[in-house]
Amino acid sequence: MATAEVFVRYDLKKELAEKKVAAGKDELLQKVMDAVVNGDEDNIVAYVNEALTVHDPLVVIREGLVKAMDEVSRLWDEGIYYLPQTIISSDxxxxxxxxxxxxMGHAVEKKGVVVTHTAEGDIHDLGQQIVNALLRANGFEVIDLGKDVPVDDVVNAVKQYKPAMLTGTALMTTTMTAFNKIANRLRRDGIEVPFVCGGGAVSLEYVTSFDLGIWGKEAQQAPPMASDAVAGVSWTKMREKYNS
Ligand code: B12
Incomplete structure (x- = not known):
């Protein structure tokens, strides 16, 4: 029996069967999606590799993996999934x-440095990990501070690595408040780094309410944003370009 099956409640299979969200008409992407939703850790690698024989990795991420997590979010929000199922789906x-x-591989020549983190008090790091993968694949050096990173550590990392861009991910209304604290500290110390903030809890209104902040809706925006930052585009210009 697959590990995920251990946690499947007697009524869950029925609810999943009734409410399944489809990944369009593509069978391979559907298999990837189902594996994530069902927490099928035994087969996900095989299904993803099968999908990668015909699809670009970006498509597999967007249409398979992220779409599956949208479905997991719905199941959680509706009280159908509990923590164990959600953890297995995330893994x-x-x-x-x-x-x-x-x-996707890693480009040999590095275009510039980006520091990424998930907000203090927050362990929801799937969005950040997608951002990391896309940035690395596009030739940026990623300093990955990980999840639940104290405000002080983020500020110190920016001083130490002098990145072209800083990113933050937050999924909770209680944790995203770390972002304006970080931005205020950086501004106070005269550091003008573009600070791209994303994650389910984070809104355009919130991020553009403090200096340095640029709202990131989709992980795929991270590489073009980093290219702009490396080219010296200011945070104000980046905000104009991506947030208006
Ligand atoms: C998966 C999940 C978990 C997993 C996390 C696993 C992991 N490694 O991340 C587990 C089971 C561990 C978990 C734990 C908890 N969770 Co939870 N979890 C979720 C769930 C179901 C999905 C979130 C997710 O991963 N989405 C998929 C990712 C890919 O989306 P994303 O991060 O938003 O990223 C996308 C964009 O935002 C963007 N993006 C993100 N970052 C960045 C950065 C840049 C630069 C850019 C450009 C873009 C970008 O790109 C991505 C898409 O391309 C949500 C439900 C929901 N409705 O969101 C709840 C949810 C976030 N969890 C919640 C809660 C309350 C908890 C717990 C406190 C539960 C508990 N009682 O213990 C704990 C948290 C403990 C803590 N201190 O953090 C609440 C938060 C409520 C709130 N608003 O404050 C939610 C909203 C559920 C709910 N409705 O109640 N959770």
Whole structure:
């Protein structure tokens, strides 16, 4: 029996069967999606690799992995999934992401440095890990501070690594408040780094309410944003370009 099956409640299979969200008409992407939703850690690597024979890694990430997590979010929000199922689905998604990352490879020449983190008090790091994978694949050096990173550590990392861009991910209304604290501290110390903030809890209104902040809706925006930052585009110009 697959690990995920251990946690499947007697009524869950019925609810999943009734409410399944489809990944368009593509069978391979549907298999990837189902594996993440069902927490099928035993088969996700095989399904992702099968999908990668015909699809670009970006498509597998967007249409398979992220779409599956949207479905997991719905199941959680409706009280159908509890923590165990959600954790297994998240781990399955990460295993799939790793395969996509291998396929995308790492550019040899580094274009510039980006510091990424998930907000203090927040362990929801799937969005950040997608951002990391896309930035690396596009030739940026990623200083990955990880999840639940104290405000002080983020500020110190920016001083130490002098990145072209800083990113933050937050999924909770209680944790995203770390972003304006970071921005205020950086501004006070005269540091003008573009600070791209994303994650489910984070809104355009919130991020543009403090200096340096640029709202990132989709992980795929991270590489073009980093290219602009490396080219010296200011945070005000980046905000104009991406947030208006
Ligand atoms: C998966 C999940 C978990 C997993 C996290 C696993 C992991 N490694 O991340 C587990 C099970 C561990 C978990 C734990 C908890 N969770 Co939870 N979780 C979720 C769930 C179902 C999905 C979130 C997710 O991963 N989405 C998929 C990712 C890919 O989306 P994303 O991060 O937003 O990223 C996308 C964009 O935002 C963007 N993006 C993100 N970052 C960046 C950065 C840049 C630069 C750019 C450009 C773009 C970008 O790109 C991505 C898409 O391309 C949500 C439900 C929901 N409705 O969101 C709840 C949710 C976030 N969790 C919630 C809660 C309350 C908790 C717990 C406190 C539960 C508990 N009682 O213990 C704990 C948190 C503990 C803590 N201190 O953090 C609440 C938060 C409520 C709130 N608003 O404050 C939510 C909203 C559920 C709910 N409706 O109640 N959770």
């Amino acid at each position: 399955t998604m990460l295993a799939g992401l790793e395969e996509c990352e291998k396929k």
